[in-house]
Amino acid sequence: MLGQVVISGILSGALYAMVALGLALIFGVMRIINIAHGPLLMLGAYATYFLYSALGINPFLTVPVSMLALFVVGALLERTLVFRVVDAPELSSLLLTFGISIALVNLAQLAFTSDLRSVEYLTGAWLVGPFALSKARLVAFVFAGALTGLAFSFLQWTRLGKAIRATSQSREVAMVCGINVQRIHLFTFGLAAALAAAGGALIAVIVAIQPEMGQIWTFKSFLVIVLGGAGNYPGALLGGILLGLIEQVASLFLTTQLSEVVAYVLLVLVLLVRPAGLLGGRQT
Amino acid sequence: MTAKTLGVLSAAIAVLVGGISGEAQGPIRIGASLSLTGTYAKLGKNQHEGYKLCEKDLNAKGGLLGRKVEFVVYDDQSTPATAVRLYEKLITEDKVDGVMGPYSSPVTEASANVTEKYKKVMVAPLAATTSIFKRPPDKKRYYIFMVISPAEVYLEGLIDIAAKRGLKTVAIVNEDTLFSKAAAAGAVEIAKKKGMQVVFQEAYPKGTTDFSALLTKIKSLNPDVLAAATYFDDAVALTRQMRELDVNPKAYGVTVGGDLPEFYDTLKTNAEFIYGATQWEPALPYPGNKDFFEAYKKEFGHEPSYHSTAGYGGCLIYAEAVKRAGTLDADRVREQLLKLEVRTVFGDYKVDADGFQLAHKMVTFQWHEGKKAVVWPDELAQLKPRFPTPPWNQR
Numbered sequence: 001m002l003g004q005v006v007i008s009g010i011l012s013g014a015l016y017a018m019v020a021l022g023l024a025l026i027f028g029v030m031r032i033i034n035i036a037h038g039p040l041l042m043l044g045a046y047a048t049y050f051l052y053s054a055l056g057i058n059p060f061l062t063v064p065v066s067m068l069a070l071f072v073v074g075a076l077l078e079r080t081l082v083f084r085v086v087d088a089p090e091l092s093s094l095l096l097t098f099g100i101s102i103a104l105v106n107l108a109q110l111a112f113t114s115d116l117r118s119v120e121y122l123t124g125a126w127l128v129g130p131f132a133l134s135k136a137r138l139v140a141f142v143f144a145g146a147l148t149g150l151a152f153s154f155l156q157w158t159r160l161g162k163a164i165r166a167t168s169q170s171r172e173v174a175m176v177c178g179i180n181v182q183r184i185h186l187f188t189f190g191l192a193a194a195l196a197a198a199g200g201a202l203i204a205v206i207v208a209i210q211p212e213m214g215q216i217w218t219f220k221s222f223l224v225i226v227l228g229g230a231g232n233y234p235g236a237l238l239g240g241i242l243l244g245l246i247e248q249v250a251s252l253f254l255t256t257q258l259s260e261v262v263a264y265v266l267l268v269l270v271l272l273v274r275p276a277g278l279l280g281g282r283q284t
Numbered sequence: 285m286t287a288k289t290l291g292v293l294s295a296a297i298a299v300l301v302g303g304i305s306g307e308a309q310g311p312i313r314i315g316a317s318l319s320l321t322g323t324y325a326k327l328g329k330n331q332h333e334g335y336k337l338c339e340k341d342l343n344a345k346g347g348l349l350g351r352k353v354e355f356v357v358y359d360d361q362s363t364p365a366t367a368v369r370l371y372e373k374l375i376t377e378d379k380v381d382g383v384m385g386p387y388s389s390p391v392t393e394a395s396a397n398v399t400e401k402y403k404k405v406m407v408a409p410l411a412a413t414t415s416i417f418k419r420p421p422d423k424k425r426y427y428i429f430m431v432i433s434p435a436e437v438y439l440e441g442l443i444d445i446a447a448k449r450g451l452k453t454v455a456i457v458n459e460d461t462l463f464s465k466a467a468a469a470g471a472v473e474i475a476k477k478k479g480m481q482v483v484f485q486e487a488y489p490k491g492t493t494d495f496s497a498l499l500t501k502i503k504s505l506n507p508d509v510l511a512a513a514t515y516f517d518d519a520v521a522l523t524r525q526m527r528e529l530d531v532n533p534k535a536y537g538v539t540v541g542g543d544l545p546e547f548y549d550t551l552k553t554n555a556e557f558i559y560g561a562t563q564w565e566p567a568l569p570y571p572g573n574k575d576f577f578e579a580y581k582k583e584f585g586h587e588p589s590y591h592s593t594a595g596y597g598g599c600l601i602y603a604e605a606v607k608r609a610g611t612l613d614a615d616r617v618r619e620q621l622l623k624l625e626v627r628t629v630f631g632d633y634k635v636d637a638d639g640f641q642l643a644h645k646m647v648t649f650q651w652h653e654g655k656k657a658v659v660w661p662d663e664l665a666q667l668k669p670r671f672p673t674p675p676w677n678q679r
Contacts, residue, residue: 008500208517257489
């Protein structure tokens with residue numbers, strides 16, 4: 001039983017990690033807590049739904065398309081609104097992204113209605129020994145793992161990735177070194193939105209799609225990056241898998257209701273004992 | 285000025301004044317807060333359409349007390365706190381003449397405090413939780429009336445079908461909200477009464493999307509019956525994951541959500557064999573049921589669910605009580621609602637002194653080749669249940 005639950009925990013943890021990585025990037029580079037992260041994920045899910053239902057495209061192949069679309073949305077949001085609060089007190093950015101979040105959810109309600117939609121693509125499970133591996137969740141896990149890996153290699157080895165990390169370490173020094181910080185901000189926000197969209201596209205195959213599906217992901221991502229260490233990118237990975245495992249294992253030994261309590265109690269404990277998160281704060 | 289022009293002028297004035305005093309009556313405005321967005325949006329919208337059709341039909345028959353009827357509806361986003369604020373606003377700012385209930389038990393429970401405070405009669409057509417109506421003597425509610433069968437009997441059909449076929453063990457899960465808790469508690473009682481053993485019971489929070497751990501525990505106990513007190517999203521997620529984790533009870537039933545056409549659209553053939561409970565079906569032999577079904581389909585472009593019909597029927601019940609009272613005065617309408625015994629398209633209405641529903645009947649259906657077939661109780665059944673449910677890999 002424990003094995004099955006650990007598998008489920010890791011499967012959902014990888015999704016948490018990928019989505020939270022976007023939030024961690026924005027926080028690391030721009031010092032902004034993006035409340036609209038979940039609603040961006042929701043838009044990604046709708047992009048996949050419409051591509052699948054209208055054009056019949058394999059939902060897993062829509063992932064790059066959803067990502068590209070939301071990269072553009074994210075970049076537009078940054079250029080029109082978010083850049084204004086980069087140096088403002090943190091409350092301003094909270095208020096702004098909260099506003100964006102409400103606007104996105106309500107626009108989605110107007111445009112798509114609140115009807116529940118679903119992408120019924122890959123159902124059932126593969127049986128491996130005594131374990132059942134949900135097909136949809138396993139494929140989503142593989143995609144999430146691959147995309148997270150790509151994002152890490154991008155940050156680690158490319159010029160742009162290095163510039164992002166440099167900006168995250170110290171904006172002033174980055175500027176002195178000739179990095180166009182505005183461009184980095186634009187790109188980071190777009191990339192984060194694209195990661196959220198990838199999450200949405202993959203979740204679309206697992207749960208019902210509706211305009212309010214995103215908010216819970218804002219909370220979960222926030223929980224993940226605080227657990228792992230805000231602004232610490234490998235921390236998001238650790239935090240994500242950890243949250244997935246905690247939720248599932250606590251559901252098994254306690255109850256599903258208490259699993260949320262356990263996750264948040266752990267958050268409080270981490271904040272008390274290691275306020276910078278398990279892997280420490282902003283490092284790159 | 286000649287006598288003639290004077291006569292014309294005074295006639296004109298009389299017409300004008302007459303017209304004005306007629307206008308001053310205005311329509312009867314009935315306020316309601318409904319879940320048009322949020323978790324319960326799908327169901328709340330159907331209820332809203334029930335209200336709209338009722339408004340139209342009442343006005344087509346000359347309105348109520350000689351006045352037109354007009355609904356004033358706001359969206360509570362499926363949250364009780366918002367609904368409380370909206371009923372305050374409806375009653376104190378909009379000064380509506382009457383109110384109708386919102387969608388769902390938690391929202392009704394919260395809103396009832398407001399309507400009681402202002403002594404407004406509220407027929408609550410979509411609240412199925414007994415504790416909203418049956419309360420300790422010092423916290424009694426006087427102005428709220430129940431239309432549908434209580435939550436506690438939702439799973440009775442499923443358990444009765446299982447018990448009659450010799451099944452012994454049952455697992456019961458529920459969303460941790462007012463209605464679902466009551467439905468689960470009722471199921472536990474009924475199962476014990478019928479000599480079945482409840483081997484597992486657990487609640488999960490609203491918004492849960494991953495049921496793997498819960499289902500893993502259930503799978504290890506291998507119960508004969510799985511009874512789930514759900515809304516829509518969780519019913520779908522639970523079913524999908526049952527298939528993924530290969531959980532195979534001999535009978536599996538849900539409460540709310542399982543009766544929506546979307547349930548089948550989403551799950552396709554995976555919905556086959558699943559039992560659901562409903563307050564109403566188009567096929568039930570209630571007066572005017574067929575006409576209502578057709579009129580609704582024509583008006584809104586889709587079939588009514590029981591939420592639609594309960595909204596429609598509840599509105600008719602309120603209108604009937606107002607008509608009999610001859611006034612909108614809350615106390616006199618209340619008296620009529622306590623005495624009233626009618627059969628609407630939604631079935632029977634008769635309440636006890638607490639406004640608790642006594643006459644309305646619940647039916648259990650099973651998804652059968654894409655359609656809902658009523659399988660319980662026997663006297664209303666269209667088909668015999670397909671029993672037992674085969675394992676997922678043999679469907």
